[in-house]
Amino acid sequence: MATDKSRQNKDAGVTGDEDISWQAQKSAMTRDRILDATISCFINLGYTNVTTARVASAAGVSRGAMLHHFPSKTELIQAAVEYLHGKLLEDYTRRVNAIPKTKKGRAHRRAGLDAYWEYLTGDLATVYHELCVAGRTDPELQAILRSSSARFDEHVHKTNSVLFEEWNDRGDRYLLAMDVTRFMMEGMAVGQLTVDRKKRIPQLLDYLGDRLEEIFKEGDSGAAGRHSSRN
Amino acid sequence: MATDKSRQNKDAGVTGDEDISWQAQKSAMTRDRILDATISCFINLGYTNVTTARVASAAGVSRGAMLHHFPSKTELIQAAVEYLHGKLLEDYTRRVNAIPKTKKGRAHRRAGLDAYWEYLTGDLATVYHELCVAGRTDPELQAILRSSSARFDEHVHKTNSVLFEEWNDRGDRYLLAMDVTRFMMEGMAVGQLTVDRKKRIPQLLDYLGDRLEEIFKEGDSGAAGRHSSRN
DNA sequence: ATAAAAAAACAAATACGCCTGATTTAAACA
DNA sequence: TGTTTAAATCAGGCGTATTTGTTTTTTTAT
CATH class of the missing domain: 1.10.10.60 (Homeodomain-like)
Structure with a gap:
């Protein structure tokens, strides 16, 4: 290649x-x-x-x-998967960078959630998810995905560190927030594949946003009010 | 033979x-x-x-x-999907019924979460998810799934009504709790397909359980209720 | 002119559906 | 009751279609 x-x-x-x-x-x-x-x-x-x-x-x-x-077809798929990873990164960062710089604090984080949602429900992420599912019983594809996804995850992690920079020194709470966000939104995206649940999505995004604020608020006011994330 | x-x-x-x-x-x-x-x-x-x-x-x-x-192969797949739905229902209800009757209140609901998790990460649910993904670009399979999933969802809803019987008259809050539970756990199950995240799963289940208690607690005592979760 | 790039023809493998034949079971009948 | 007939169940082979990879031929750029 x-x-x-x-x-x-x-x-x-x-x-x-x-x-x-x-x-x-x-x-x-x-x-x-x-x-x-x-x-x-x-x-x-x-x-x-x-x-x-x-x-x-x-x-x-x-x-x-x-x-x-x-x-061979294998080499085509391999190259296409790497190409797809590049497009995924570009799509994700483009959406994140499209967030107005005027948004600060909570509004900024909420816009990050929306951007992540748009990214997850886009064609590229849908296809990527499909590839992951297909990889379960396709060792060759699985190997291709594994070799590419490491760099991808690393880059997303870096982007998220910028998005939530006021929080990325929280250790466990940061990990919890990332996991909750990722899993819940991925589940919503997958659930939307089968049934159309567009009506409840905004409510769920609101709920998730509130929980994220809560996670870090508790860490804040629990010990002492240091590092005010209000902006 | x-x-x-x-x-x-x-x-x-x-x-x-x-x-x-x-x-x-x-x-x-x-x-x-x-x-x-x-x-x-x-x-x-x-x-x-x-x-x-x-x-x-x-x-x-x-x-x-x-x-x-x-x-034809189509009829085989169709029959197999209906058969799978039956096995899914049996698997789910078996796990739910295996919850010790001694568990009450919060412990009972938490055991329901664990049972749902075991169900979601089992082979049958994994395969079902795979079928849903494949159905995206397979209209025939999609139609088969749609015709069977309605009865399935209805039965799951009925089972959940029993599991959370103390709450199934809450309207919006009940729907919110069901959505949050389903989407977050499905997201966790899907995420486990690719990377092994077993270490964080218990923590996330705990978190989810706490949020469910919170959802209904708040609805219970209005805006002030923040008391410990009693039966 | 030479070598890369593109197009097309060819061969092999796989999977699906159909067909025929054989065996077993149920029913009809003397 | 014993025999025969019809129908169902099962086994395997064959042809067609699709897909892949190789090879050959033609075009194009240096």
């Missing part, structure tokens, strides 16, 4: 300084187009219904061309 | 009231054996890797015999 096609600049003095040949650019473009098409197929068809022919059709290339870039 | 020839009731006029022929019994037995094998294949192979040949092999019958009972 990561087949860098940027050689043949050895001594071609004629075209000289072009260390990235135009052919390599085009190749990389079709490669990305194929990966994008794979993600689209994940979204539209589901992981199990993805075939190399459908991906090639969606990408607008022939199967032969695709097999040239990805010699 | 397993051909128990227990049909010497041929002329035993004493038991003459057998209006169901022994052939029908045997047929129903192989039918159930096939359905059990299908569930096993769901568990061991995953929904997408289930083929008619594997099911027949696991059931110990030939594909021809299976096609006699289930003319």
Whole structure:
């Protein structure tokens, strides 16, 4: 993977300084187009219904061309999963950064919850969840996911540290808040897969937000009022 | 294999009231054996890797015999899903009924949480979740699931009404408690699919139990009630 | 001109549904 | 009661369709 096609600049003095040949650019473009098409197929068809022919059709290339870039389906899936992780990170950070900087304190944290919810119910996270489920009985996919998810979790953790920076020195309470948030919202996202429960979602988000405030409030006023998280 | 020839009731006029022929019994037995094998294949192979040949092999019958009972794979899946729902109900009610009758009040409700957790992390619920995920891009499976899940949800609701009978006249608070419980625990169960988080699970269950008590305590004594949870 | 990139044809494997044949059971009948 | 007939249950093979990977051919860029 990561087949860098940027050689043949050895001594071609004629075209000289072009260390990235135009052919390599085009190749990389079709490669990305194929990966994008794979993600689209994940979204539209589901992981199990993805075939190399459908991906090639969606990408607008022939199967032969695709097999040239990805010699086997396994390598295609592997590259697509890494690509998906990158898009997940970009999606998540984009939503978080879209929170107005004017929001502070509780409103800021609540906006973080909403952003996380939008992220979780988006197509990318849905597909990622589907891949995790499929990985239960697909050791190959499981290995691919495991190798990529470590970096992903680390980056999310870092982003959350920024989001909840006023709290990330709380140790156990911080972990509890993260777990409660993640699990409850993931459960809500999964539950929405089957039945439409949009009406109760806002209420549940409100409730979750209140509980998070509570978790850290208790830690605050329990000992002494240090580190006021009011803003 | 397993051909128990227990049909010497041929002329035993004493038991003459057998209006169901022994052939029908045997047929129903192989039918159930096939359905059990299908569930096993769901568990061991995953929904997408289930083929008619594997099911027949696991059931110990030939594909021809299976096609006699289930003319197409779709009908097999449909019957297996209904069968799975029945087993899910039986599993859930068995765990709930296994709660010692000596437990009362808060301890009883907490035992209900544990039972629900054991149920959610069991093989059957895991497979059911997998089917729901696969149904996203499989309209046929989605229709099958929808037609069966209604009765299932209704029965679970009834069981929960017994479990939390002291609260099932609370309207909104009851719905909130059910949603919070279900979503958070489902999220925990899903999260455990990928990463092993067994260490934090008890703490989270404790937290969830406390929040449930809190929800109804507040509703009990208005805005002031913060007393210890009594029966 | 050469080598990469793209397209298309080809071969192998798998899975589903259908068909025929064999065995067992229930019923009909002398 | 014993025999025959019909129906159900079961076993296995065959053809078709789909998918994958390989190979061959054509196009394109350097």
